[in-house]
Amino acid sequence: MSVIAGYFEKIAATFKGGQATEHSYRPALYELFSALDERISVTNEPKRVAIGAPDFIFMRGDVPVGHCEAKDVGVELKALKGYSVEQKQRYLKGFPNLLYTNGLDFEFYREAELIRSISIGDVLMGLQPKPEAFAELEAQLKDFVAQTPRTITSSKRLAELMAAKAVLIKDVMGRALVADLERNGDTDLTAQYRAFQEHLIHDITAADFADIYAETIAYGLFAARLHDQTLDTFSRQEALELLPKSNPFLRRLFGYIAGPDLDDRMAWIIDDLTKIFLACNLNEIMADFGRLTGQNDPFLHFYETFLAAYNPAKRKARGVWYTPEPVVNFIVRAVDEVLKSEFGLADGLADTSKIRIDFDTGQTDKKGKAITEKRDVHRVQILDPATGTGTFLAEVIKQIGNRVKASAPGHWSSYVETELIPRIHGFELLMASYAMCHMKLDMILTEMGYTPSGEPPRLSVYLTNSLEEGERVEQVLFARWLAEEAREASKIKRDMPIMCVIGNPPYSGESANKGDWIMGLMEAYKKEPGGKEKLKERNPKWINDDYVKFIRFGEHMIEKNGEGILGFITNHGYLDNPPSGVCAGTF
Template sequence: MQNMNFQTHFDRYLQRIRRTQESAAATPELSLFPHLQAFLEELSVDHFDRNTVRFVQEPRRLDQIGRPDFVAMDGLLPIGYIEAEAYGRDLNNLTGHAREQNARFTENLDNFILTNFVDFQLWTEGRLRAAASIADSTENFETLLERFLNAEPIQIATPEALAGYLARRTRELQTQVATTLTDESSDIYRMFSAFKELLLSTLTPGDFADMYAQTLAYGLFAARCTLPNATNFSRHTAVDALPRSNPFLIQLFHHIASPRLEANVTYILDEIAVLLRNVPTEMLRTAFAAGNHLEDPVIHFYETFLAEYDPQRRVDRGVYYTPPQVISYIVRSVDSLLKTELERPDGLADDRTLILDPATGTGGFLLTVLEHIQASVTQTYGAAEWGQYVNAELVKRIFGFELLVAPYTIAHLKLGLFLQSQGWRADERLRIYLTNTLEQPAEMQPPLPFAEFITDEANAALSVKRDAPLLVILGNPPYPQDSANPSREGRRLTFIGELIEDYKPLNGQLLGIWDQKKLLQADYVKFVRWAQWRIDKNGEGVIGYIVNNSFLEGETFRRMRQSLMKSFNTIYCLNLHGSGRIEEIVPEQKTDENVFDIIQGVSILLCIKQSDNSTPAKVYYADLWGPREDKYNTLSETDILTTTWSELPSMPPFYHFVPRVTEHSEDYESGIVISDIFAKSSTGIFTARDKLTIHQTVEELRETVTDFVSISEDEAREKYKLSRDTQDWKVHLAQADLRNHPDFEQHIEPINYRPFDTRWTYYTGQSRGFHCAPRPAAMHHLLAENLALCVHRGIRSPVWQHALVTNKISEKSYISNRSEPTAQVFPLYLYPDPEELGISTERSLNFKPAFLIELSEALELPQVEPFNLPEGVSPEEILAYIYAVLYSPIYRKRYYDFLKYGFPRIPLPQDIEQFLTLAALGQQLIDWHLLKDVSVPPRHRFEGEGDGVVGRVRYVDEKIWINTSQYVTDVPPEVWAYEIGSYRVCEKWLRDRRGAV
């Protein structure tokens, strides 16, 4: 090193930038760029012997988020990046756009300098590695620049490490694509428009930026995987390495090699290419070994990547790796059903069998189908025959649809590599298409300028959707409840929305107001319905899915089950259980785990439709409990022929796909359903924002409401940590509701939030206001003196304990916050709406006339005016009788298997004596549950020294400790363990008050 010359360069640079800064025409950054560029290039050549390094200045565009100001190029290779802020700006306290942009750069670029022309920071892998100020020391800067110029290529030893590095660069690519889409004259914007028009009509710019980024990152990765070495690998040469079996991807890569591609996109694509060039070929070969399921690339190069890149999108789209044991069971079972039920002696290998996976993902199901066909043909006809078979008609009858481009790319690569290993000549495309399965099959599209390859993809997928005689539909549809495929666009039903309507009526009648309609909007339900429609259209076929197991017995799905029974001749349901949302009664000496890393329980669904067979459907059921590995072993070793099945009787109106207990059914069915006792009801209040709308004290509520309504929408969203608006709850609508109802004293109301937990809210009764759904149909009647019964319509818990009385408005999760139907609120009295003219001002009873007639007959008492009650019987006594029945341990245990499905049925009393006895017990319970003054000798004491603030709550030796030094005495275990709905009452009440006195 020649320190004097080094110092001379420093002095000259500082003089130049200070002189320029003093000029009136200088801009904070741009005027200094030439000095910084010359300074860095002179040092690189004179002091580090890097004659091939150039610092290329990237032109700025004000309408784009931007790329770094300089790219350090060694020949054609980018080796690092530099972003320059205003001269002298504090790099540790950037704000606004600069802070956001540089946070992206430091996170996503692995050799990055941030500077203000005097201070320099070197960042690698998201961490600050070195800092120097040339105004203070040349030595520190010399070290920093040397590290920057001599940065070694990233060493990647594992697929997991590659997933992380690739994810970071893909996030930056997504950002750059998103900003390019603001320019409607750009090639990328025209491509977005073509995708939206031809392939994915619901595509947004943000979704396209994500799709485009993932596709290119994965396309580069796919190309790299096929190369024995990567000496000349780049975005320009990648297209030559892609398999000819994917013309869509090839055309897309011709686009990114074009000199017209926007520079802010090319820089990060080049960075990804450099990253992949340095990945050891041997590591890629091992990870991508055909048939090596334990090292399936989906684990490392898709699911792990997506968890790194955008974990929420993984949840939203339901992207989860399907265990090969599950796939194997389904594929082998479908093969057997084709042979035994549909007269296809060669099963999946039969040349008349067209096979589709409508949610292909990374191709796990289709690869297993190909492997099964290969084994079957080789075993039956010999290896020589397979060599001819694989190049004949095989790929023409294997189809896949996929909505996400990254897994689409992997599926092409995975299946192409396997087929080529089997002698396939790859002279035609694979029939895996980029399309949305659930969109309506429309007419063929004429080619769009600039986007012929997109038109070709859309038309090819359309032909399969509409015309191909599909015999097998199999796969793992996505699970999200909030479907990415809407049933309505505005008021118009979409194609899949119209199909799902068939799952809503029951025997021609719409389900009641309590039906959980959203459950039918889950993606997996729509994929089942689509497959049903497609097999019905074909006249025969097999469905083999793994899906959420909620549909097997949930009341909402009863019409779905009935519809499947009408379409198919035989249905098999293998319940794999594993739910983390509901407590199932697991067989003794068994633990139970999910076969996926998800909380929904799952099941395998196999449906068979035979042509010209109109016999009633038979439904078969089997359970598979146990640890995950045990389930995997069983699925690997069995199939539909060796599974022990139980035939289920067809039992309207629910048509359950699980075994039902029939003992005591006659007694239970003789009772009267709660919804036939009371005339009006609704679910509890749904606020959509509990922390904002419900408070422990009046003072907290008053302070929040007063402040919330007085600040701007953006301030309110940030201050109260409100997530993004939904269709039915928006910040500005909540504020407007409060402004339209300004009388605090008139609208403040106590609300029963959880058992024995009364809080305060601001109740206006306005839907889509401060409360998302205030449920005035029932809650209006609880603003005055009243009682109401809250009870669930079906449960998914192992014990029925889902009834509770209220005398106030109540929140929807008053009894349970688990994934089961929310409680229905049945008021005892109905009050007239004061805004309705000509309505009586007297309250009335909420009992249905038919029920009062039956009750009077059972009690052998005449009905009397004014309410037609049995003579001498009060409304409160009737409610108390019902309450006593619902709290009877015998009733709950004996009828549990019926209470799981629908509203409870209440038996009529045998006589007046039984009625009065139970009514007295029920009234005592009601008083207790409403915390009314009940004479009980004092038993418990609050002891210990302290401030009374609730901390860590624990129960030890009949004491409830609320903190480390204070406790409540003499609490029996059964009191501490007492539950209502999903809540352990004492523990819940205390934990909700942690930090309070």
């Protein structure tokens, strides 16, 4: 008896009992799949299925070679309704070798294309076999498990596969998080979610949290693989070791991803993603990408390609259209020149002079008053409050580095640690961009010859909302690493004498950033010159655009310092729109 005939007898007996459910047929399917090839191991994970994973995974050693989604006998595969249709679309994008079956009908998909449909029976009058199709199905199933993952050679295909896996991670994580929250579960995942709510984005939903987390995992693994010199191995554990040690936040995040406590509802997809990176030589792909796009920085610009595949609407909403490098270069050079000509600092951005300030120690006296101490800090403190992937900060480092290395050869590494990192700061709200910024700056410093004297110092780039007040973080709740991030960002907002504010803030029309602190600062822009009468504008709401709020934030930081320079790329509206209080009264 053939394996297909034996399989049909088992499901026919189950069907005849009249009490079968979708899961009742799984043992017969498992036996069928396991008999196809002794080199293949088959896993059925019902716990994973509940939150959006395929029913069966086929592995050859550690490499997944196929996935199967099994529906109930009699379900019409071509007429799935509602969530199942959405699920199928995600699976088709995420799994290049995919099988859909209802126990009788088998649909084989390769690279999202239906390559063969085979039916071995129908349910018109009980289960009726089609024995003439048995041999065809057995041959096709053996071909299905014999597939070898293709080597990835194009940046476009890599972006599509990364995006497909990120969508699956987002979906599975979102469902797992909702399930844990509904039962009031105290898990690592819920702890991180609550920490995000407390310290970063107060109204973040479970779905949005899963979204930014999935994106960060996908691009973080990409960056780690880009650093990888051992092309024949790659795993989430190896990724942790490849990430820059200058970012404890990112390493702690990936410590969870790489560690034994990672939720097994997500672990299998992340492992699938590492296998994608294992199947490609990223250095060659990125070199080709740079040649095709004409971009000097493929690492950053590939993010646009990835996000276009992952979520094109988000790409547009975030304004992920990169600032032309010549514009960034011009603004940084202009700030450097103003420091020389207007402030008498001959070394411009490379100046290392210091001033004495009162610095909050983070402690309080018996009356609850903050305890401060005198500290000497660099006068030329530079902040990009919407740093994104670090384009402006990278240009600052390059311009300072070229000058320092030319005037003092051999002192670059010591200059980086004592005179550069302490005064280069960045704020970013989006976790994936924040992670990329750290990786990019680490790459720039390494390329320019920086060698750490010991444990690399933490780069002063923080995950925070620039438009929220820098408050003292008294308690460390839930995820300690995020609370520490909030605390250090607040110190810069409160205490650091920022002299240069640079960058390309987001444009957002009627902005969603409406916190009490920034809206209080914006009141100064909503009055006529003199500050007494309300602004006489027909449509003053456009003053609430994000870029205007970032201008106000920059002005506030410089005002606290008493002197400084603002160098932003902005929307041109305040130049050619009807006159407004923003341009007439302030700048």
